[in-house]
Structure formats: C-alpha cells, structure tokens
Amino acid sequence: MKVYETILFDLDGTLTDPKQGMVKSFQYALSFFKIEDPDLSMLEKCIGPPLQDSFSEYFGFSGKDTEMAIKKYREYFSERGLFENEVYAGIPELLEALREDGRMLILATSKPALYSRKILEHFSLRKYFAFISGSTMSGSRLRKADIIRYGLKKRPPATSAAVVMVGDRKHDVIGAKEAGVDSIGVLYGYGSRAEMEACAPDAIIPSVDALKKFFLEDGRP
Secondary structure (H helix, E strand, C coil), X not given: CCCCCEEXXXXXXXXXXXXHHHHHHHHHHHHHCXXXXXXXXXXXXXXXXXXXXXXXXXXXXXXXXXXXXXXHHHHHXXXXXXXXXXXXXXXXXXHHHHHHCCCEEEEEEEEEHHHXXXXXXXXXXXXXXXXXXXXXXXCCCCCHHHHHHXXXXXXXCCCXXXXXXXXXXXXXXXXHHHHCCEEEEECCCCCCHHHHHHHCCCEEECCHHHHHHHHHHHCCC
C-alpha cells in the first residue's frame, strides 16, 4: 500500500466541527435579506463549499447579492463565529502522530487563509502544518484544485510525489482529482456516504481513529 508523505487536510468538517459558528454567520447574513429561520438542513449543506457557491446554489443569489451576503457573513464570522467551533476528538493526536512519523501536513481549505490561521492558532493546531493554503479575502483562489496546487508548490522540490487530500465533501475529492492527487473522503464530517461514493475517492474512512490507522498501520508496505 502507498505511503503518503504529503497529506493535505481540509479544515471545516475534517479537523473541526464549525457548525455553530457557520450556521449563525449564515443566519446573520440571510437576515439582511429578510430571510428568517432558514432550514437548518439547508445551512448544514453550506458547510464546506466556498461561500459564493453556497449563496448562489442554495439561496439563488445573484452575483451582486452574493457579494453583499458574503460581506454580512464575515461581519459575524470574523468577530464571533470564527471561534464558535470545536476540534473533533482525536484530531490533535492524529496530527501529532503524523508529524512524529515525518509526514508533511498542509492545510488546504476554501476558507480564507487569514481566518484559517487564526482558527488553527486558537486550537493549538498551527504547529502541525508546514503551510496553510486557503482562499483570499478578495475572493481569488476559490476552486479546491487551485488551493491544492498552491499548497503543493510550497513543498521542497525533492519531496515525494505520494500525496493525498483528506476532506469530508465532494469538493475536496473533485478538487484532488483535478489537481492529480489521491483523495480520502471522511464520513464523520458533513458529507454523506452517498456523496462520497458518487465522487469516488481513493478511500472512504468512517472515523478519526480509522483515519489514524489507515495512515500509520494500513498505509505501510
């Protein structure tokens, strides 16, 4: 079995459960448009994809309204929602074990790198990552494939080509395929097994413990 020397991790739904902060940020933004009490299941679908995609796909916003919605979302998120978040059980231990084993870890998230860095620092996870690859506050570098490619450019030239992207939504898997790297879909976040099976990652892992076993026990020759 292949040993992955470089592992890219998604943030929301993979390392942390951002539900409370993101739902409240969406509610705050939607209230500006007089959309009160939006369906909770709809808001949960918004966890993971870029904000632009969520506001246009799930709420039918135009380009101009999407820009305003993102602005209002960030008014709440940057002050409060950022830290209304929780690290999944076992994640710090997983990252520590991978670092001790010599793996290079890169964060690859659609969330702006500015916010992602603050979240990792707040939860004492920043030390595990060689680099943070995220979108920009101006809205550039939104596609997951571009985020993955950008993160991989920061590796030393001689780094092994054995690379995998770990995420909980189809965007992570599709982005990995477009970037030409392997992918793992995890089921403890916000993507369903049906969603994962439909986009066909190289592996589907049900839990953090199983992910640790995959990398440190199964993923050995």
